[in-house]
Amino acid sequence: MKKIQAITGMKDLLPGDSPVWQYLESSIRSVLLSYGYREMRFPLLEQTELFKRGIGEATDIVEKEMYTFEDRNGDMLTLRPEGTASCVRACEQHQMLFDRGTLTQKLWYSGPMFRHEKPQKGRLRQFHQFGVEAFGFAGPDIDAELLQMTASLWRKLGLLEHVTLQINSLGNADARKAHRQALISYFEAHKDKLDEDSQRRLHTNPLRIFDSKVDSTRALFAQAPMLSDFLDDDSREHFAALLKLLDQLGVNYEVNPLLVRGLDYYSKTVFEWVTDKLGAQGTICGGGRYDGLVEQLGGKQTPAIGFGMGVERLVLMLTELDLVPAQLAQQLDVYIVAVGDVKAEAMSLADKLRDQHSGLRVQVHCGGGNFRAQMKKADKSGASVALVLGEDEVARNEVGIKYLREEREQQTVSTDALAAVFNQE
Numbered sequence: 001m002k003k004i005q006a007i008t009g010m011k012d013l014l015p016g017d018s019p020v021w022q023y024l025e026s027s028i029r030s031v032l033l034s035y036g037y038r039e040m041r042f043p044l045l046e047q048t049e050l051f052k053r054g055i056g057e058a059t060d061i062v063e064k065e066m067y068t069f070e071d072r073n074g075d076m077l078t079l080r081p082e083g084t085a086s087c088v089r090a091c092e093q094h095q096m097l098f099d100r101g102t103l104t105q106k107l108w109y110s111g112p113m114f115r116h117e118k119p120q121k122g123r124l125r126q127f128h129q130f131g132v133e134a135f136g137f138a139g140p141d142i143d144a145e146l147l148q149m150t151a152s153l154w155r156k157l158g159l160l161e162h163v164t165l166q167i168n169s170l171g172n173a174d175a176r177k178a179h180r181q182a183l184i185s186y187f188e189a190h191k192d193k194l195d196e197d198s199q200r201r202l203h204t205n206p207l208r209i210f211d212s213k214v215d216s217t218r219a220l221f222a223q224a225p226m227l228s229d230f231l232d233d234d235s236r237e238h239f240a241a242l243l244k245l246l247d248q249l250g251v252n253y254e255v256n257p258l259l260v261r262g263l264d265y266y267s268k269t270v271f272e273w274v275t276d277k278l279g280a281q282g283t284i285c286g287g288g289r290y291d292g293l294v295e296q297l298g299g300k301q302t303p304a305i306g307f308g309m310g311v312e313r314l315v316l317m318l319t320e321l322d323l324v325p326a327q328l329a330q331q332l333d334v335y336i337v338a339v340g341d342v343k344a345e346a347m348s349l350a351d352k353l354r355d356q357h358s359g360l361r362v363q364v365h366c367g368g369g370n371f372r373a374q375m376k377k378a379d380k381s382g383a384s385v386a387l388v389l390g391e392d393e394v395a396r397n398e399v400g401i402k403y404l405r406e407e408r409e410q411q412t413v414s415t416d417a418l419a420a421v422f423n424q425e
Contacts, residue, residue: 009117009125019328020315024157025110028130028309031153035145037106037132042083042090044112048076054085054297056264058204065115079114083131084265084290084306085297092299097135104136110311122278122313132287133306135294140242142305143269143289144249150273150285150307151251157314158323159275163284165252167271168259169239171231173292176267180206182225190220210258226257235268242269265290269305277317284317285309333385334362335378335404339371340391349389349399349415356419379404387418 006012013021029039048068055061067079080086087109091097096105110130117123132149134142147165154160170176183206187194194202195214202209207227212218231239246253253271261270270288278284287307294302318324334353338346343364350362363381365374371388378386388400399418402410413421 007125009119011124011126015331017315019331020318020324021311023325023328024311024314024318025130027156028110028153031149031156032108032130032132035106035149037108040087040090040107040109041111042086042109044080044114045077046080046086046089048078050085050089050297051078051081054088054265054293055082056205058201059264060208061115065117067114067116081113081115083109083111083113083129083308084133084293087131087133087306088294088297088299088304091135092294092297097294097302098300104134106132106134108132122310122316124312128311129308130311131306131308133304135302135304137305138291138303140238140245140269143242144245144251146287146305146307147246147251147253147271148249150309154273157318159314159317159321162277162317162321163273163275164254165271165273166256166259167243167246167253167269168256169228169231169235169268170260170266170270170288171227171235172267175227175230175232175235176207179225179227179230182230183207183209186224187220193217193220205264207260210260221258227260228257238268261286261288265293265296267291271307273309275317277320278313283310284313330382330384332361332363332381332383334360334387335381335383335385336362336364336387336389337371337374337378338365338389339374342389342391342394345394346389349387349418353418353422357422360422375402378402 048066051066052062057063061081066081069077071077087107091105091107097103108131110128112126112128114126116125119125132146134146147167151160151165154163171179184202187198187202187206187209191199191202193216194209195212195217198209198212198214198217209217210221243253243255259270259272261272266288268289268291272283272286274282275284276282285307287305289303289305291303292301294300294304334350336346336350346364350364353360353362363383365377369377375386384403384405386402386404388402393399393412397415398412399415400410400412401421
């Protein structure tokens with residue numbers, strides 16, 4: 001029979017790769033928790049209408065990339081393509097944003113997202129993100145905190161010198177509307193030079209034309225109307241205050257007037273952390289303010305800002321830049337070789353070691369085999385130490401210690417003294 005393979009663009013995570021993921025995930029969690037953000041979890045499946053209203057029907061995500069189907073009840077459901085809309089829905093449903101007045105929330109989440117894109121390096125159809133959302137904060141200080149927090153994470157991971165913060169302001173709805181009309185007029189006059197995708201976007205989402213990678217289209221950007229020329233006073237003041245805070249915090253940035261992001265709900269601040277270490281897929285983290293989204297999804301007007309970071313791309317960066325801690329390659333600390341009828345004693349010894357030394361990784365040999373065969377397994381396991389337990393050792397309440405990665409003599413100690421040996425290690 002034909003073997004069943006994984007779906008294109010949806011990868012298995014094998015045991016040899018998982019330590020890097022665990023290292024990255026634990027590093028992100030520790031930074032988020034240190035800034036006072038709390039974890040939230042929500043379903044993979046949502047009503048399709050949530051993303052149509054939240055992301056925007058004219059976006060590529062909704063038009064071409066969502067995994068949408070009709071369930072047995074006739075409801076249209078979608079595997080979540082991003083996390084912000086789901087987070088807003090959950091907060092509204094559980095009355096986390098308004099209860100006797102405005103509430104502030106600092107939240108984070110992680111997990112798989114789904115988009116039917118062309119699979120390539122750093123871009124999959126099932127991909128994983130960490131998302132951060134802050135609700136109820138109108139000022140630029142929360143914008144600065146999110147950017148300071150991501151800079152702290154890059155520093156922790158050793159990535160800060162390999163990434164650049166690009167930042168822009170999209171203004172309010174009126175500013176974007178006026179800019180939109182000016183863009184349509186400008187690009188209409190040069191329609192013959194627009195690529196096919198840009199022509200399609202011209203009347204539905206002209207701001208997205210700035211995402212084009214086609215040279216003939218990009219050549220038009222220099223003379224195109226800039227959003228910065230249409231910004232309202234409040235957005236200008238907000239952006240100026242944010243840049244001042246970033247300067248004071250020592251967070252380096254580049255103002256990129258062409259940065260627009262791909263979702264309709266953004267307003268005022270937008271940003272991306274980009275790198276030149278991943279080829280075409282250079283964005284590792286991006287986000288911005290979405291002050292109108294909560295109201296758009298049925299809630300009360302609530303200022304909000306957030307970002308998402310791609311786990312696969314960060315794993316690629318850590319691996320290719322050789323920033324993965326060397327100790328992650330070691331999956332095991334102790335391998336217990338059990339020769340003869342001593343299996344129960346070996347298992348009991350292993351549990352005793354785990355109880356005495358939190359985090360110690362101990363494996364007992366299973367599957368039989370003589371001493372030589374078991375020692376080969378012990379060496380192949382990557383463990384630092386092999387403990388040898390036979391019937392004679394059990395009778396004498398002893399255990400042999402063989403160092404597998406160091407030039408040290410084998411020794412025999414009482415099982416009662418074994419804890420002291422590992423304390424010295």
